[in-house]
Amino acid sequence: MQGLGRILIGMGLLLLVAGGVAMLLGKTGLPLGRLPGDIRYEGKHFSFYFPLATCVLLSVLVSVVLYLLSHWRR
Missing domain, CATH: 1.20.5 (Single alpha-helices involved in coiled-coils or other helix-helix interfaces)
Structure with missing residues (x-):
């Protein structure tokens, strides 16, 4: 426990x-969340937003940080 x-x-x-x-x-x-490549659709009674470019950027940054931390721990 x-x-x-x-x-x-x-x-x-x-x-x-x-x-x-x-x-x-x-x-x-x-402009995180408002980058070129973020998908935004706004209709009459519906809106859809998917921050694709922001997700890719954050994924790359987290990968680099974790890579550096793994080499630092050795």
Whole structure:
């Protein structure tokens, strides 16, 4: 049961850091979520938004960070 508690605390801390980073990025004026390549459709009574380019950019950034962390731990 202690293992589960540690995992939940770790995930909570990770979400806290991710929220702080998102707030800081929002204040810098970076157009995350409004990049060219993000799919947006607005109809009369329907709107659809999928941030495709933003997801790809964030995936690349997370991959680079994890790659650097894995080499740093060696």
